[in-house]
Amino acid sequence: AQSVTQLDSQVPVFEEAPVELRCNYSSSVSVYLFWYVQYPNQGLQLLLKYLSGSTLVKGINGFEAEFNKSQTSFHLRKPSVHISDTAEYFCAVSSGGSQGNLIFGKGTKLSVKP
Amino acid sequence: NAGVTQTPKFQVLKTGQSMTLQCAQDMNHEYMSWYRQDPGMGLRLIHYSVGAGITDQGEVPNGYNVSRSTTEDFPLRLLSAAPSQTSVYFCASRTDPGHHFAGELFFGEGSRLTVL
16 A cells, blocks of 8 residues: 655744755555645645656746655755745655545645744 | 635534535546545545546545536535544545546645534
């Protein structure tokens, strides 16, 4: 069975500092990997996704993530965060089977302080 | 530019009452799903549908029913509400270009349900 582990439930950082949000997955088959962001009192929206090809994926708002098959990781990074990046971030995995249903991690709350 | 619309946004129920959470999308997506979000638990899949007349269970289906009579609508029914169903519910739809089941999920803004 697939599962997703987000290693940090909360990450506080100062504005303009770099940040990394960690995600590990377990699956015995090839996977699709996603990062979604949820701003307060809103639904989730897609940041980026990895389907195949280049292991470095660039998304919206300056975020990027690197797929590492040997370490089964898909960590999200941003070189310089802004106050507006304060949100909860979810990593998700799908094998494409089961109609592509996404399995979500428990989320990481990023808090950017001035 | 509506996307995925959920109603109501807030609801308070008493234990044992029934209700329906409505979800509609105007993007002609075949795939639709319901998730619940609880603090520290992430999002868990309740039910999903791959087209009109086709539904299936997700990870946490007990206590919930769904139907899909049209492509646009995917209501979620609570037959006899319990305090354990207090949660935020999200409806999401997806298009699957090339049928690889890897398309982007579009989420509604959520329905916050409290069961007393």
